[in-house]
Amino acid sequence: EDQVTQSPEALRLQEGESSSLNCSYTVSGLRGLFWYRQDPGKGPEFLFTLYSAGEEKEKERLKATLTKKESFLHITAPKPEDSATYLCARGIREKLTFGTGTRLTIIP
Amino acid sequence: DAGVIQSPRHEVTEMGQEVTLRCKPISGHDYLFWYRQTMMRGLELLIYFNNNVPIDDSGMPEDRFSAKMPNASFSTLKIQPSEPRDSAVYFCASRAQGVSGNTIYFGEGSWLTVV
Numbered sequence: 135e136d137q138v139t140q141s142p143e144a145l146r147l148q149e150g151e152s153s154s155l156n157c158s159y160t161v162s163g164l165r166g167l168f169w170y171r172q173d174p175g176k177g178p179e180f181l182f183t184l185y186s187a188g189e190e191k192e193k194e195r196l197k198a199t200l201t202k203k204e205s206f207l208h209i210t211a212p213k214p215e216d217s218a219t220y221l222c223a224r225g226i227r228e229k230l231t232f233g234t235g236t237r238l239t240i241i242p
Numbered sequence: 243d244a245g246v247i248q249s250p251r252h253e254v255t256e257m258g259q260e261v262t263l264r265c266k267p268i269s270g271h272d273y274l275f276w277y278r279q280t281m282m283r284g285l286e287l288l289i290y291f292n293n294n295v296p297i298d299d300s301g302m303p304e305d306r307f308s309a310k311m312p313n314a315s316f317s318t319l320k321i322q323p324s325e326p327r328d329s330a331v332y333f334c335a336s337r338a339q340g341v342s343g344n345t346i347y348f349g350e351g352s353w354l355t356v357v
Contacts, residue, residue, distance in 0.1 A: 177333055177348035230346055232285040
């Protein structure tokens with residue numbers, strides 16, 4: 135069965151302390167690996183799409199990378215406003231299947 | 243663009259009552275998705291439409307759930323009768339056909355509590 139697994143479930147970092155979130159998947163026919171950010175009480179907000187192993191994309195303090203079986207979301211020198219739940223999803227055909235997310239807390 | 247618009251934002255209802263959630267997708271988008279989010283199961287796809295036609299409803303949990311899309315700018319998700327285990331956040335999302343990839347844009351969600 136196709137699965138998307140995210141780790142860790144929760145992560146607390148000091149402001150400025152860099153780290154990475156992991157998303158691993160088992161799937162054939164992958165049509166994109168997606169990262170979303172979700173703030174409390176809000177809908178998921180699109181961040182990145184990656185299609186090929188070796189691909190990287192950046193936005194402010196976030197960088198997403200992709201290998202054949204996993205993706206990483208690297209956060210560099212995070213700020214308190216980066217606190218959110220980060221969701222990854224794999225695309226297949228027209229659908230997205232989501233992992234359960236990593237709840238990131240940045241402590242000032 | 244106003245984004246995906248959902249209503250109501252919050253609904254509290256009694257068990258056995260009918261619940262109707264509404265969605266207006268982004269103008270020009272050809273795909274519409276209904277997701278449900280719970281703490282235990284995360285985000286689950288319930289059903290999606292392409293050009294107003296239901297394509298895959300395999301995620302709809304029971305016959306109590308139904309969804310319609312009478313036109314390109316409106317969709318409903320109905321639960322009848324509602325049960326406490328239906329309590330969740332229901333998200334509507336949309337995307338454009340022909341755009342590279344599957345980037346899906348979400349609404350703010352409808353928070354449903356069934357007591």
